[in-house]
Amino acid sequence: MNKKIDFFNLSRQYKKNKTNIVSRINEVLENQTYIGGKVVANFEINLAKYLNAKHAISCNSGTDALLMALSVIGLKENEIVLTTPFSFIASGSEIVALKAHPVFIDIEKETHNIDPTKIKNWIDNNCEFKNNNLVHKETGYKVAGILPVDIFGQCADYEKIKAITKKYNLWIVQDSCQAIGACDKNNIMAGNHGDISCFSFYPTKNLGAFGDGGVCATNNTKLAEKLLRYRNHGRKDHYNYTERGTNSRLDGIQAAVLDEKLKCLDNFNNRRRKIAQMYNNELCDIESIKLPREINGKHIYHQYCVKLKNIDRENFMQNLKDKGVNTNIYYPKGLNQIEFLSTEENLKTNCPISDNLTESILALPIWPELENDEVLYICKQIKENLNTLNFLKEINNNILKKQA
Numbered sequence: 001m002n003k004k005i006d007f008f009n010l011s012r013q014y015k016k017n018k019t020n021i022v023s024r025i026n027e028v029l030e031n032q033t034y035i036g037g038k039v040v041a042n043f044e045i046n047l048a049k050y051l052n053a054k055h056a057i058s059c060n061s062g063t064d065a066l067l068m069a070l071s072v073i074g075l076k077e078n079e080i081v082l083t084t085p086f087s088f089i090a091s092g093s094e095i096v097a098l099k100a101h102p103v104f105i106d107i108e109k110e111t112h113n114i115d116p117t118k119i120k121n122w123i124d125n126n127c128e129f130k131n132n133n134l135v136h137k138e139t140g141y142k143v144a145g146i147l148p149v150d151i152f153g154q155c156a157d158y159e160k161i162k163a164i165t166k167k168y169n170l171w172i173v174q175d176s177c178q179a180i181g182a183c184d185k186n187n188i189m190a191g192n193h194g195d196i197s198c199f200s201f202y203p204t205k206n207l208g209a210f211g212d213g214g215v216c217a218t219n220n221t222k223l224a225e226k227l228l229r230y231r232n233h234g235r236k237d238h239y240n241y242t243e244r245g246t247n248s249r250l251d252g253i254q255a256a257v258l259d260e261k262l263k264c265l266d267n268f269n270n271r272r273r274k275i276a277q278m279y280n281n282e283l284c285d286i287e288s289i290k291l292p293r294e295i296n297g298k299h300i301y302h303q304y305c306v307k308l309k310n311i312d313r314e315n316f317m318q319n320l321k322d323k324g325v326n327t328n329i330y331y332p333k334g335l336n337q338i339e340f341l342s343t344e345e346n347l348k349t350n351c352p353i354s355d356n357l358t359e360s361i362l363a364l365p366i367w368p369e370l371e372n373d374e375v376l377y378i379c380k381q382i383k384e385n386l387n388t389l390n391f392l393k394e395i396n397n398n399i400l401k402k403q404a
Helices: 011-031 037-051 062-072 090-097 116-126 158-168 221-230 252-262 265-283 313-322 352-360 372-403
Strands: 055-059 080-083 101-104 127-130 133-136 142-147 171-175 196-200 214-218 235-237 304-308 361-364
Touching (some): 037 252, 055 221, 062 090, 062 171, 062 214, 090 101, 116 127, 214 221, 265 304, 265 372, 313 361, 352 361
Parallel strands (some): 080 142
């Protein structure tokens, strides 16, 4: 009998934690402090402590966290930010929103994170360093910083990235929206590698709200003060507006939910890691599937993505769906392939590794409430699916040989 396994499902987690979460929500409803107040402040304190960061400034989404970070760090019109093509659109769109230019640097084959060697090569081939600024020779635009993404829950190689930023006087805005609780090989937690680091609390994230939410983490007190002002219309104190800002505040109900779920985050992440290990053990001998590798520290598997080799992805996904197993694609298109993000022709780059990955990647269910028997069922269906596809391929090859 087929099981029905969602790609992601929040109902089990809610039922397990319902009593505590509803109690926290009711406290907010009773106090009626919906914007700001002690609940939000306490969550920010607890989150900063969890991240080992000095400051956590909450906002209303991971996208806004990126926009706030780029604004506060001083990104100007026509400056260049080096970033990855393999990510959610916000990693590039918020650069464009500030009338700056994302330049997409291809990714590493194993981690799918931005490749520091390719960053260095692009700089060596296209830039010159003069008057303490890195300048793109053809356009004259200043290269201001690097925006790495800790894709799927594994930190980028910040040792190598920081060596580049130090040499050329660049900043780092770290997109850790998928990596809360991850750490690098030096045990430095995501949230501490950039001048500002950004997180998302979209409901399906490892730490998910009951709506939207985000945060900027930083160890720089001056940047923290700027972020606090920026998220509240540029206001220093009551009706004292000192600079341009926006309205991006985490509400009290979301803060209460997140503060309660933060207590469970390590358990959520450890369960994801256990599921990933089960996948690794069950699928490691299949030549036509390349499994993710944990290379740089602790991977918290926001997504568990495999790479299919010589397999029709659409048929493969449909066959699994017919057996009750739902999968997804992250990402079907690279940011370098989205027209409005390529702001100028002479800043376009080739990203063959990312381009290839978008054609072959497949995400398997990995939400922490999956039962072991469900994970084993997924693996069983994958194996049977591949056996069927290989059998059909062999029949077709035999027919073609006879026809020849």
